[in-house]
Amino acid sequence: MAEGREHHRLKVVAMAFLKKHCVDLVAAEVKFRNMRSRADACGVNLKRKEVRVVECKASRADFLRDKKLQDARKSYLPHCTYFYICCPPGVVTVKDIPGAYGLLYVDAKGKVTTVRAPRKNKDKTKTRFETVLRNTCRAATNDLLFNHHRIAKVAPTLCRYADE
16 A cells, blocks of 8 residues: 555654654664564664664554554564554544553644653563664665655655754
8 A cells, every 4th residue: 555645744753753762773664574564663772772663643544454553462562662653643542552552643743742651561572673673774774775765855854853
C-alpha cells in the first residue's frame, strides 16, 4: 500500500522526536525480520544500548487494521527498549493501547505532545541490539542513497522539528 502524505509527515516528526531524545542513530522503515515487519521509525542509543521504536498511525482505521498493536507481546515492544504510537490528536487514545506503550500526539504544525511515556521493556529483547543497530544503519544508508531526492525536501523540515 502506498504511503500517504500524513503518514510520511508523522514519520519525519517521529524521527526528529527520537533524535531529540537521546538517540544517536535514527532511520525510517527499519526491518525486524523475525517479525516480518518494518518499524516506521527506529532510534538507537549506542551508550545505553537502547532501541526506541515508533509506529505511526495517520487514521483510526490504520490503527485498527494493525492487529499486532493490540497485543503487546505481538508488537515491537518485545524487540525494543521503548515503544511508542504516534498519531494526530484523538486518533488513538490511552485506553486503546497496552500499558507499556507510549503515546505521542502530533498536531498540524508538527508539535509533539507526549500523552503517555512508554514503560521500559526490562525483559530480554527478541531482537539483539547489534541486529537492530545493523538494520537501522542499513535503512538510513539506503534512504540516503536511493531516496536522495526525498531527503532534500525532508531535511529542512526534520531540522526544524528537531530544534523545537
